[in-house]
Amino acid sequence: MSPPEGFTKVSEEDHRINVVNPYGPLPEDFLSNVSNFQIIESTLREGEQFANAFFSTETKIAIAKALDDFGVDYIELTSPVASEQSRKDCEAICKLGLKSKILTHIRCHMDDAKVAVETGVDGVDVVIGTSQFLREFSHGKDMSYITQSAIEVIEFVKSKGIEIRFSSEDSFRSDLVDLLNIYRTVDKIGVNRVGIADTVGCANPRQVYELVRTLKSVVKCDIECHFHNDTGCAIANAYTALEGGAKLIDVSVLGIGERNGITPLGGLMARMIAADRDYVLSKYKLHKLRDLENLVGEAVRVNIPFNNPITGFCAFTHKAGIHAKAILANPSTYEILSPSDFGLTRYIHFANRLTGWNAIKSRVDQLNLHLTDQQCKEVTEKIKKLGDVRQLNIDDVDSIIKDFHADVTTPQSRPTLMQSVPNSLPRLDEAKPPKSKLAQEITDF
Amino acid sequence: MSPPEGFTKVSEEDHRINVVNPYGPLPEDFLSNVSNFQIIESTLREGEQFANAFFSTETKIAIAKALDDFGVDYIELTSPVASEQSRKDCEAICKLGLKSKILTHIRCHMDDAKVAVETGVDGVDVVIGTSQFLREFSHGKDMSYITQSAIEVIEFVKSKGIEIRFSSEDSFRSDLVDLLNIYRTVDKIGVNRVGIADTVGCANPRQVYELVRTLKSVVKCDIECHFHNDTGCAIANAYTALEGGAKLIDVSVLGIGERNGITPLGGLMARMIAADRDYVLSKYKLHKLRDLENLVGEAVRVNIPFNNPITGFCAFTHKAGIHAKAILANPSTYEILSPSDFGLTRYIHFANRLTGWNAIKSRVDQLNLHLTDQQCKEVTEKIKKLGDVRQLNIDDVDSIIKDFHADVTTPQSRPTLMQSVPNSLPRLDEAKPPKSKLAQEITDF
Numbered sequence: 001m002s003p004p005e006g007f008t009k010v011s012e013e014d015h016r017i018n019v020v021n022p023y024g025p026l027p028e029d030f031l032s033n034v035s036n037f038q039i040i041e042s043t044l045r046e047g048e049q050f051a052n053a054f055f056s057t058e059t060k061i062a063i064a065k066a067l068d069d070f071g072v073d074y075i076e077l078t079s080p081v082a083s084e085q086s087r088k089d090c091e092a093i094c095k096l097g098l099k100s101k102i103l104t105h106i107r108c109h110m111d112d113a114k115v116a117v118e119t120g121v122d123g124v125d126v127v128i129g130t131s132q133f134l135r136e137f138s139h140g141k142d143m144s145y146i147t148q149s150a151i152e153v154i155e156f157v158k159s160k161g162i163e164i165r166f167s168s169e170d171s172f173r174s175d176l177v178d179l180l181n182i183y184r185t186v187d188k189i190g191v192n193r194v195g196i197a198d199t200v201g202c203a204n205p206r207q208v209y210e211l212v213r214t215l216k217s218v219v220k221c222d223i224e225c226h227f228h229n230d231t232g233c234a235i236a237n238a239y240t241a242l243e244g245g246a247k248l249i250d251v252s253v254l255g256i257g258e259r260n261g262i263t264p265l266g267g268l269m270a271r272m273i274a275a276d277r278d279y280v281l282s283k284y285k286l287h288k289l290r291d292l293e294n295l296v297g298e299a300v301r302v303n304i305p306f307n308n309p310i311t312g313f314c315a316f317t318h319k320a321g322i323h324a325k326a327i328l329a330n331p332s333t334y335e336i337l338s339p340s341d342f343g344l345t346r347y348i349h350f351a352n353r354l355t356g357w358n359a360i361k362s363r364v365d366q367l368n369l370h371l372t373d374q375q376c377k378e379v380t381e382k383i384k385k386l387g388d389v390r391q392l393n394i395d396d397v398d399s400i401i402k403d404f405h406a407d408v409t410t411p412q413s414r415p416t417l418m419q420s421v422p423n424s425l426p427r428l429d430e431a432k433p434p435k436s437k438l439a440q441e442i443t444d445f
Numbered sequence: 446m447s448p449p450e451g452f453t454k455v456s457e458e459d460h461r462i463n464v465v466n467p468y469g470p471l472p473e474d475f476l477s478n479v480s481n482f483q484i485i486e487s488t489l490r491e492g493e494q495f496a497n498a499f500f501s502t503e504t505k506i507a508i509a510k511a512l513d514d515f516g517v518d519y520i521e522l523t524s525p526v527a528s529e530q531s532r533k534d535c536e537a538i539c540k541l542g543l544k545s546k547i548l549t550h551i552r553c554h555m556d557d558a559k560v561a562v563e564t565g566v567d568g569v570d571v572v573i574g575t576s577q578f579l580r581e582f583s584h585g586k587d588m589s590y591i592t593q594s595a596i597e598v599i600e601f602v603k604s605k606g607i608e609i610r611f612s613s614e615d616s617f618r619s620d621l622v623d624l625l626n627i628y629r630t631v632d633k634i635g636v637n638r639v640g641i642a643d644t645v646g647c648a649n650p651r652q653v654y655e656l657v658r659t660l661k662s663v664v665k666c667d668i669e670c671h672f673h674n675d676t677g678c679a680i681a682n683a684y685t686a687l688e689g690g691a692k693l694i695d696v697s698v699l700g701i702g703e704r705n706g707i708t709p710l711g712g713l714m715a716r717m718i719a720a721d722r723d724y725v726l727s728k729y730k731l732h733k734l735r736d737l738e739n740l741v742g743e744a745v746r747v748n749i750p751f752n753n754p755i756t757g758f759c760a761f762t763h764k765a766g767i768h769a770k771a772i773l774a775n776p777s778t779y780e781i782l783s784p785s786d787f788g789l790t791r792y793i794h795f796a797n798r799l800t801g802w803n804a805i806k807s808r809v810d811q812l813n814l815h816l817t818d819q820q821c822k823e824v825t826e827k828i829k830k831l832g833d834v835r836q837l838n839i840d841d842v843d844s845i846i847k848d849f850h851a852d853v854t855t856p857q858s859r860p861t862l863m864q865s866v867p868n869s870l871p872r873l874d875e876a877k878p879p880k881s882k883l884a885q886e887i888t889d890f
Binding site: 026048049050051052053055078081082084085086107129133134136137138145165170199200201202204206209229230231232233234235236237239240241254255256258259261264267268270271273275301302303305306308309313314315316317318319320321322323325326329332333334335336337347349352353384385387388389390391404436 | 468471493494495497499517523527528529530531552562574577578581582583615643644646647649650651654674675676677678679680681682684685688697699700701703704705706709713714715716719720747748750751752753754757759760761762764765766767768770771774775777778779781782792794797798799810829830832834835836
């Protein structure tokens with residue numbers, strides 16, 4: 001049957017929406033770049049503004065190589081006018097021949113731009129404060145001056161045939177009309193990207209979504225976002241920006257930067273792999289994340305936070321009885337991320353008073369002992385009782401299990417009959433000794 | 446002039462919207478509880494599920510008292526059926542006579558409920574897994590069984606005259622219709638709160654907003670939210686839930702809990718004070734936050750993460766030259782949070798190659814030396830040069846400044862004329878010695 005005049009037949013097939021992953025991009029977000037995002041890695045720029053950071057040339061090169069190996073799209077470097085060595089290091093990194101594109105980050109001044117374009121970078125990131133606060137207390141310039149400077153710098157950088165990004169600073173406290181005006185102007189001149197920056201770290205996700213969506217309707221170029229983490233929303237804001245149509249996110253390893261930093265690379269990977277695992281795994285070598293974090297953590301002398309996404313020491317450790325039970329049946333019950341995607345291991349913490357009999361039964365099996373479910377429940381009660389009195393380690397639990405096992409398997413007998421114990425009963429000294437202090441408390445299955 | 450028939454005159458005054466704080470509640474969010482939220486503090490329940498947590502009775506009591514003093518609305522405790530000591534501790538905390546209401550958290554079983562109501566708690570938090578995952582791999586019950594259990598437990602707890610909350614578990618992977626059905630049922634029976642729980646830590650802010658808004662249209666009771674932090678969105682999700690009409694947020698000190706935990710108390714305070722400073726300051730003793738975090742951090746043997754909101758060692762430290770310059774003119778330029786609200790201090794890090802002359806001029810003034818702006822710029826260049834070679838400390842910077850000052854203020858003279866140096870020039874040994882390693886690198890103004 002042909003369709004009525006004026007109508008085109010549309011296959012129902014084309015309209016079928018099949019949302020497999022509830023955490024994936026929403027079908028109604030037709031501007032979403034959740035499955036098409038890029039990373040601008042700024043450990044060597046924003047990260048150098050972290051209080052503890054002093055990167056020698058060798059350290060910078062080691063970090064740049066590791067970032068390149070991980071697969072980041074861009075590596076951003078400190079301005080070459082910050083100091084003489086900064087300029088030399090920028091040139092040295094440009095000469096490494098990395099796959100990642102190299103950017104440097106400068107003020108919106110011709111003086112800075114002239115130095116930047118000579119370093120060999122693939123692109124220049126220009127920034128200027130547009131909020132009333134920064135216009136009054138930082139550079140003291142008005143919007144018309146800002147626009148003129150921007151045009152001059154952008155045209156100059158473009159004339160050198162390299163990429164150019166124009167970003168406002170403190171975008172969320174800037175006047176919306178001022179912002180849209182200048183973004184439209186620089187878009188028309190032909191910047192590669194415009195940047196939104198939450199410089200004070202206080203934007204919230206719905207604000208971010210609104211601003212990105214609005215900007216998306218004004219410019220044709222890509223949108224890059226930079227979120228500080230003062231109020232703990234930097235990862236969520238980055239995700240929501242991508243939903244709204246931003247394409248590039250600024251990150252640093254462990255989130256290091258001014259104050260307590262920006263969107264962390266690892267945290268963003270956790271967020272994005274939950275949304276589109278195939279895309280993330282196709283682009284980034286996630287199993288290198290831990291080494292990368294250790295490299296940067298050592299360079300700036302900080303420990304990996306205990307609660308760090310993915311690599312925190314307990315990110316994949318399950319403790320409560322009902323959690324452990326379900327995880328043993330199917331890890332997806334209490335895990336949205338798979339530790340193996342990051343080259344890591346899942347742990348179940350059973351040596352504590354919150355433990356359940358399913359976790360203990362699993363330990364019994366691991367010790368190659370044989371107890372009925374009812375017996376496992378009984379021995380679990382004994383373990384929980386000791387766990388009420390003091391902190392337990394694995395030796396404690398194993399001893400209780402083995403004693404209990406000996407009791408229930410040994411026939412009522414005099415000590416002289418001990419040799420009748422079946423050979424299959426493991427002796428205490430056959431148990432694996434604990435590997436380390438950590439291994440005593442948290443054991444993998 | 447009287448209005449046309451059928452119209453009521455409305456004063457323009459009443460419609461004037463005056464958004465003073467761009468980070469505050471949005472006028473269009475008429476259901477928002479951003480300025481009317483409450484805290485359910487779960488360090489002694491969720492926090493006990495943290496891998497490293499073993500709380501003795503004395504520690505639990507110390508933490509409960511500190512939480513009460515801080516001003517949390519509710520304190521949630523581990524189920525009294527978890528172990529015998531858990532039950533005794535619950536009873537002991539109920540007898541402390543705290544201002545915060547005491548809750549305990551149980552499975553949706555009559556066995557658990559009967560024990561819970563005898564402990565002296567002000568309320569019981571009931572939870573059951575509603576997702577397909579948990580129904581299949583955890584408790585194995587269908588929705589009709591869940592509903593029946595819920596009704597029985599809720600009516601029993603209500604009959605004892607104490608508060609009752611019903612929460613689903615893994616709400617974001619549960620069937621929406623199932624969820625709304627059971628929430629409406631328990632709302633009609635008269636629960637005080639229903640709970641949404643992102644048990645696997647993967648909800649994103651716009652999803653949260655949608656679910657809370659939808660639920661808000663179905664139930665009359667309050668809505669409580671619980672967010673795990675596996676993908677770094679727990680603070681942002683909590684904020685967005687409040688925007689959507691949720692009223693209570695589950696938190697723990699430092700976010701400790703299963704895996705890498707839930708919304709942290711400190712991080713939520715950072716987020717909320719940016720939105721409604723007056724409300725937050727009127728309810729919570731923010732200057733006690735640091736002690737509270739130290740207390741819990743010591744109890745579970747973890748360090749405060751370097752990038753912790755508010756109390757991280759560099760949360761209020763500014764480094765780059767342009768940041769330092771603006772902060773010196775007006776701290777609001779690069780700070781949305783005021784460190785003094787938390788009893789903390791702002792720092793400017795000037796001993797590094799990214800430093801600017803404004804920061805150095807401020808140090809010159811602090812040393813009670815007198816240099817012109819041009820001279821400050823010259824000495825800043827010297828400092829940046831040394832900063833290119835190695836990590837600097839304050840002694841380095843002070844020495845360079847003092848040498849430079851001596852050079853420019855001492856007349857061309859032979860060494861024998863050194864006594865002519867004015868008395869006002871501070872001697873090197875008059876400079877305050879560095880207090881500690883940290884103070885060497887980061888100095889307050």
